[in-house]
Amino acid sequence: MTGHLVSDRLRTALENAAEDQIIFDLGGIEDAYGALLAELPGIAIRFAIKSCPVDGVLETLTARGSGFDAAGPQEIAQALATGVAPELVHYGNTVKSDRNIADAYQLGIRDFATDSVPDVVAIAANAPGSRVFCRLGTTGEGALWGLNRKAGCSVRDAIVVLSIARAQGLVPSGLSVHVGSQQMTTAAWQNAFDELAFAMTELADVGIHLDRINLGGGLPALGYLDRTGTALNPVLAEIFATIRAGMRRLQEIAGRPIEFVMEPGRHLVADHGAIRAHVVRLSTRQQPDGERESWLYLSCGKFNGLYEVDQVRYRMVFPTHPSGRQVAAVIAGPTCDSDDVFGQEPEPALVPEAIVSGDPVWILSCGAYSTSYTTRFNGFDPLPVNVLPVGIHA
Ligand SMILES: *Cc1c(COP(=O)(O)O)cnc(C)c1O
Numbered sequence: 001m002t003g004h005l006v007s008d009r010l011r012t013a014l015e016n017a018a019e020d021q022i023i024f025d026l027g028g029i030e031d032a033y034g035a036l037l038a039e040l041p042g043i044a045i046r047f048a049i050k051s052c053p054v055d056g057v058l059e060t061l062t063a064r065g066s067g068f069d070a071a072g073p074q075e076i077a078q079a080l081a082t083g084v085a086p087e088l089v090h091y092g093n094t095v096k097s098d099r100n101i102a103d104a105y106q107l108g109i110r111d112f113a114t115d116s117v118p119d120v121v122a123i124a125a126n127a128p129g130s131r132v133f134c135r136l137g138t139t140g141e142g143a144l145w146g147l148n149r150k151a152g153c154s155v156r157d158a159i160v161v162l163s164i165a166r167a168q169g170l171v172p173s174g175l176s177v178h179v180g181s182q183q184m185t186t187a188a189w190q191n192a193f194d195e196l197a198f199a200m201t202e203l204a205d206v207g208i209h210l211d212r213i214n215l216g217g218g219l220p221a222l223g224y225l226d227r228t229g230t231a232l233n234p235v236l237a238e239i240f241a242t243i244r245a246g247m248r249r250l251q252e253i254a255g256r257p258i259e260f261v262m263e264p265g266r267h268l269v270a271d272h273g274a275i276r277a278h279v280v281r282l283s284t285r286q287q288p289d290g291e292r293e294s295w296l297y298l299s300c301g302k303f304n305g306l307y308e309v310d311q312v313r314y315r316m317v318f319p320t321h322p323s324g325r326q327v328a329a330v331i332a333g334p335t336c337d338s339d340d341v342f343g344q345e346p347e348p349a350l351v352p353e354a355i356v357s358g359d360p361v362w363i364l365s366c367g368a369y370s371t372s373y374t375t376r377f378n379g380f381d382p383l384p385v386n387v388l389p390v391g392i393h394a
Contacts, residue, residue: 143180273367301333
């Protein structure tokens with residue numbers, strides 16, 4: 001039932017978990033890192049810490065030679081604690097105060113994302129001489145989480161921003177994009193490469209020759225279901241082919257060696273994390289409209305591990321009830337917040353009718369954006385983290 005998406009290691013750990021926890025298979029993450037390098041030869045990976053700020057995960061990636069995309073001084077410090085060289089860590093957030101920039105500079109960071117004149121002027125003042133890359137905006141179309149508008153600028157703006165960088169003693173070193181998280185289409189990548197190609201040509205006209213292109217994140221996880229419970233099945237092979245072709249094209253335009261960087265988050269970790277939760281209650285109630293509805297309340301929900309349930313549904317396994325009669329139920333988390341429901345317009349899922357309070361539930365492909373979005377809302381503790389070390393065999 002868990003299919004090929006769960007490693008034997010993860011499955012064994014789920015079977016052995018007597019209490020609620022979130023489990024990360026570090027060997028699976030290491031393999032995903034290696035597979036990505038094999039798909040995109042020559043790429044430099046800067047893991048987006050926010051997707052999974054778990055020390056064991058960051059240490060595993062550092063050991064393989066990964067760098068990090070950090071969103072602020074705290075993430076920078078967490079990355080550096082793994083022993084990674086500061087040159088492999090960049091400040092990828094375009095939103096930062098003067099103080100944030102100065103703190104990052106103090107920590108040894110010399111590579112900053114930017115997308116506006118006030119931000120680049122602040123970098124020049126607080127991180128003198130640093131390298132900057134300008135983020136181009138994208139529409140986010142085709143992604144489950146678009147990430148559009150808050151960060152990124154037009155090509156016209158980028159020319160101004162990088163020209164000011166150069167005038168103020170910074171090194172205008174690159175451009176970046178983010179096609180949106182869990183991007184399902186190749187068209188979004190194609191558009192991003194069109195935009196990057198245009199920007200590189202325009203920048204060359206004003207004498208700015210880049211040496212680095214940052215392709216951002218957005219690569220999909222494989223194990224999600226959509227909100228109706230259908231597998232998402234991203235076209236990963238086509239996406240990689242589009243990226244490889246785009247890299248060749250930009251390399252030709254540059255006419256000099258370009259370093260390609262990528263900042264994957266979700267893709268490296270989502271399918272290698274799973275939650276062991278338990279059933280709080282399966283109950284049936286009559287709604288004001290007269291309809292009888294079954295609800296399955298779990299010990300884990302939007303505020304302690306499953307923040308992303310507005311956009312995806314997770315594969316679930318009820319290991320104590322592998323067969324038997326099923327009932328259609330709306331699944332929800334343990335808090336009294338009516339947002340803590342799996343799917344904004346709840347679509348019932350099929351769950352075992354005989355399930356009782358305390359029965360274990362395994363929730364798969366929730367390694368990304370789970371621990372980072374955990375709160376203590378209603379007093380429910382964050383899930384304990386259990387990392388399965390690299391090199392263990394089930
Ligand atoms: C969130 C983020 C990423 C990671 O995105 P994924 O879709 O998880 O791969 C990469 N770069 C930046 C700048 C981000 O904000």
